Amino acid sequence: MPYEKHHVRLIELMDRLLDVLERNPGFRSFHLDGQTIVLDDYLEVRPERRDQVMRYVAEGRLSTGPWYILQDEFLTSGEANLRNLLIGHRDAARYGAVTKIGYFPDSFGNIGQAPQILKQAGMATAVFGRGVKPTGFNNAVAESAHYESPYSEMVWRSPDGSEVLGILFANWYHNGMEIPTDPEQAAAYWRTKLADVERYASTRHLLFMNGCDHQPVQLDVPLALETAAKLYPELTFIHSNFADYAEAVASSVPEDLTVVQGELRSQRTDGWGTLVNTASARVYIKQENDRIQTLLENVAEPLATFAAMAGTSYPHHLFVHAWKILMQNHPHDSICGCSVDEVHREMMTRFAKSRHLAEALATQSAEAIAARADTSAFSDYAGARPFVAFNTSGWMRNGTIEIELEIARAPLGEDFAAVRAGLAAISAVGRVIDPSGNPVVSRTEDLGVRFGYELPDDRFRQPYWARVIRIVMQADHVPALGYGAYAWIPTDEAEAEPQGSLFIDGRTMENDRLRVTVADDGTLTLTDKENGRTYGGLCEYENVGDIGNEYMFKQPEGEVPLTTKGLPAQIRAAEDLPFRATLEFRHEWEIPGSADALLEEEREAMVPFPVRKAQRSAERVPFVVTTRVTLEKGSETVQVSVSFDNTARDHRLRVLVPTGIETDRHYADSIFEIPERPNVPAPEWTNPSYCHHQQSFAGVDNEEEGFLVANRGLNEYEVLRDGRNTIAVTLLRAVGELGDWGVFPTPEAQCPGRHTAEFALIPYRGAKARSGAAARASQYKVPWTVRQTDVHEGKLPSRHAFLAWEGDSLALTAVKVNENTGDLMFRWYNMSRSESRLTAVLQAVTGEGEWYESNVLEEVLSERQPGAAGIGRIEREVRPSEIVTLGFRTK
Incomplete structure (x- = not known):
């Protein structure tokens, strides 16, 4: 349902819950699904109950956190x-207490670095509903001797070696x-x-979860447990909480x-x-999410x-506000694109709000x-x-930058024609x-x-007319985490058109x-001059039917793509510039208009x-695909933009990039790691799609060569x-229903209308150069920021890097300021399975300061080395796959 319809149900649920906590001391606890937004949304409508909420959180009867939302x-x-x-x-701390349990009840798979993240955040236990056999769709229990774990309890280890106790909801x-209160029904x-539960539990502590999606609070749980205790006097039934339960299990798990x-x-x-095809449901929301995440964390x-x-x-308060609005789109049934159309319409409004904040802050x-x-x-x-x-x-970065520059202004007046004529008479001839x-070319x-x-901050608005030019230029060796100044200057005579192509x-x-x-059919042949390798047949497009749903892709049986x-x-x-060239080609294609009536x-x-x-269906509709392929001077990346107007339904569009590289494994960018994955699935796998x-x-890649496809918001x-x-x-993946447990038509999931997809082709010299290629792929997503200024003296130089750092195979992911302390915070992770050495030099800091070791919660762990004179x-040393957060405190 749309948000506000669910919101009404949440208010009713919380009202009943607080009432039962008030009148029945035997109702000992309620877990607020691991997310604090539940309380935010409730108290937005019921602010008068804040004190009551905070009292029960402090007493441990309401458990909230550790997350803002379940992403x-x-x-x-x-x-x-x-x-x-x-x-x-x-x-959660502001409400009274943080529930320190890594809670992933319904994530569509779990990231490999979760144990390291949880350990750094002071959590020793993770509970999760998916990802480990014996469970399948909707956690249906499989009959197999080949379980990944024979127990619902296991040790979950990150690639860096961090471990937590993992507890699978093997029974969902x-x-x-x-729970019945009637003795006969309860028996x-x-x-x-x-x-x-005993089938999978490794200890005598058995977990029962009293609730589910759309489930009201069971108000008579204490009575139901009294009935159970009478039926099974040899057992102890405890209305518990996750912290106590996890502690009991951890103290008694087998070796x-x-x-x-x-x-x-x-x-x-x-x-x-596996629900992996949610990564391609409603691609447009993934693209917008990627754009705003990049704006927030890599620009603003x-x-x-x-x-x-x-x-x-x-501006901490504005960043928290921007992140919260964005993260309201991050719950799995939202960002995964597997909800009804109204939900995703509202997401686009939130995306716009968060983007506007990020742009204003930047x-x-x-x-x-x-x-x-x-x-x-x-x-x-x-x-x-x-x-x-x-x-x-x-x-460090080279590349093409663009800016619209005002070269003259005139105040807004009544005589527009005279003002316009005066501005138009000003010469726009100049150079950079x-x-x-x-x-500069x-x-x-x-x-x-x-x-x-x-x-202005100190007077009324100032409207004006401006003479505007657009500059496109090559920027060379702009330092990482820094900037370079340039200027357009007028000249008496027009500069000769820049030469070269x-x-x-x-x-x-x-x-x-x-x-x-580019070949006659639009496929590309790419030669990497550094290693002499040539890759042919790149960027062929494939279209097949999709008779699945927002969760699952299903190609019609026997269909030929x-x-x-x-x-x-x-x-x-x-486009033909000395520093950038673009080829454009257009395919006038026809594809089936939809699935047949049977669907x-x-x-x-x-x-x-x-x-x-x-x-x-036999009916065909036009499907015109326009591709722009761009190469920049000195670049090791080929940029590709694909645009099309989707008038068809029930289909999937992919771009095919044959690498011809012999290897049985591949890799992908994930969350603080680059995991390797097998090219061939496990023997149990029967789905034709992988x-x-x-x-x-x-x-x-292999030892001699490698090829990487980067993307902007294309997650599958x-x-x-x-x-x-x-x-x-x-x-693109266009489908017409939500799927899951009912009949929910989603015509907007067919993604009609104009779309643009962006990706890049990056060849490189084999596995040892993978980290460098990954760095280029990450940089491909980050836009340049260019701002006009005036002529003035300044405390900062005309070219500057605020932080200079080095580290083979390291990726920088965060540059921010700690909300509580005002300290500078920087985060890296090691992309490789080998040790690396990080060297960082901070510049332009007022006064002396010192570095310290931190964690993902930005807490001070240990002092490191003092800085001097700014x-x-x-x-x-950075261990393989380690996530490193460092703080810098000025004195």
């Missing part, structure tokens, strides 16, 4: 997972719901329930517990119940941190830094218009230089006269690293999707068992 772990970024934990801990998280109930390693994704099952937070280092205040911080950067070197040039380009990624006066476009305005001919682009050629192989493409050179009958009859017999989750990239991929180790990335340096 999907794989479809939200590593930093989003941690902000969820940080805000959940913060808010509703196995103790609706039958407990006879079955006890046998089910032969199975160790399960890393990701828990139900890979030792038939493959139909670093810029705000730099601005704080330069003397401004860090703009304010960038302008504050630009105002402190010294641009006085441009004072010798009359009419100079300086601007600052920020690289907020963790690595760096602070040393060196020319660029191209300028005159955009004419536009309306603009300012909202990356085009060899109308079909081929080339720089000093890569050569790209449609592809663009051999389909002529209309090819043209779309609707099967949906209405709730025919299980694995046995559906529907096929695709898709996986990814964050920023997936790739294939598959390495095909086609003899070529083709990486297939899902661009410069702090630290060196640290």
Whole structure:
């Protein structure tokens, strides 16, 4: 249901719960599903009951946290997972206490680094509902001797070696719901329930969960347990809580517990119940989520941190607000795209709100830094218009930047024609230089006269007319976590058009690293000059039917995929600059308009999707695909943008990238790790599809060569068992029903209308160079930030890095300020299974300071090395797959 309809039910549930806690001391505890947002949403409507809520939290009768929301772990970024934990801990503490249990009741698989994250946050136990055999779809218990764990209890180990006690809801998280109070009914109930739980429990402590989705509070639990105690006097029935239960189990587990390693994704099952295809349901929400996560954690937070280092205040309250709005879209049934249409419409509104906040915060911080950067070197040039380009990624950067620059202004007046004429008469002829006066290769476009305005802090709004130009230029060696200043200066004569081209001919682009050629059918041939390898047939499109639902992909039986192989493409050179070239090609394709009529009958009859017999219709509809392939000077990355208007239903579109690399394993970007995964599924797997989750990239390599496909918000991929180790990335999946336990039509999940998907091709020199390729893939997602400023002196230099760091195989994921202490916080993780050495030097810090060891909750663990005279340096060994958080405190 839509949010507010569920909200009404939540208010009613909480009212009844507080009433029973008030009048019945025997109702000992209630677990608020591990998320503090439940209380936020309740008290938004019932603020008068806050004191009552806080009293029961303090007494331990209401348990809240450790999360803000119950997220999907794989479809939200590593930093989003941690902000969820940080805000959940913060808010739970404000309500009275934090429940220190790693609670993942219904996540669609569990990330491999969860034990390390939980251990760092002071939690020793994780409870989860999916990911480990014997459970399948809806946790149906399988009959098999090949369980990953014979018990519901196990040791769960992260790739860095961190371990927690893992407890699987082997009987699901509703196995103790609706307990009878009638003795005869209770006897039958407990006879079955006890046998089910004893089947898997490794200790005498048996877990029963009294609740489920849409389940009201059972108010007579104390009476039901009294009845049970009379029926089974040899047993003790305890209305318990997770903390006490976990402590009891941990103290009595046997020594032969199975160790399960890393990701828990139900890979030792038939493959139909993994729910991995939620990674491609409603791709548009994944793309928007990726865009805003990147804006918050890779742009706005670093810029705000730099601005704080330069003397401004860090807007904690606004960042928490932005993160909370974004995370309200992160529950698994939301970000996974497996809800009714109204839910996802509201998500898009939340995405817009969070994006607007992130953009405003980034703009304010960038302008504050630009105002402190010294641009006085441009004072010798009359009419100079300086601007600052920020690289907020963790690595040095070259690339093409664009900015719309105001070269003249006039106040808004009544005589628009005269004002416009005066501005239009101003010459837009000029060139770009760096602070040393060196020319920068660029191209300028005159955009004419536009309306603009300012909202000053000290006076009324200031509307104006402005003469605007657009500059496109090559920025070289902009330092990581830093910036470089440039300026446009007017000239008497027009500069000669920049010379040079990356085009060899109308079909081929080339720089000093890569050569790209497009064939008649739009497939690409890519040559990596560094290792001499050539990859052909790249970027063929595949279209198949999908008679599944938002949870599951199901291709019609016997269907032959449609592809663009051999389909002529209309090819043209779309952009030709000395530092950037773009080829555009267009496929005029036809595909079936929908599934046949049988699919609707099967949906209405709730025919299980694995046995559906529907096929695709004979009717064909136009499906025009426009592809833009871009190569930049000096780049090791080929950027691809694909646009199409989806007029069809019940289908899936993928891009195919055959690597031809011989190996039996591949890898993908996940949460604080790059896990390796087998190309061939386990023997139990019967699903023809073998898709996986990814964050920023997936790739294939061996010792000699490697190929990686990066993406922006495309979370599903598959390495095909086609003899070529083709990486297939899902661009669109269009389905018409939710699925799950009822008949819920979702016409908007057919994703009609315009779509654009973006990805990048990155070849590299084998497994030893994987971390470098991963860094390029991560940087591909981070946009440049460019802000205009004026000519002025400043305390910061014209070119600067706020933090200089080095570390083979390390990835920087967070640059922020601690909300409680004001300390600077930085986080890395080791992408490899080998030890690495981190060296970090902090610059532009006022006064002396010192580094300290921290954790994912940003707590002080141990002091490290003192900084001196505004410069702090630290060196640290980083274990394989370790997540490292360091703080810097100024004195």
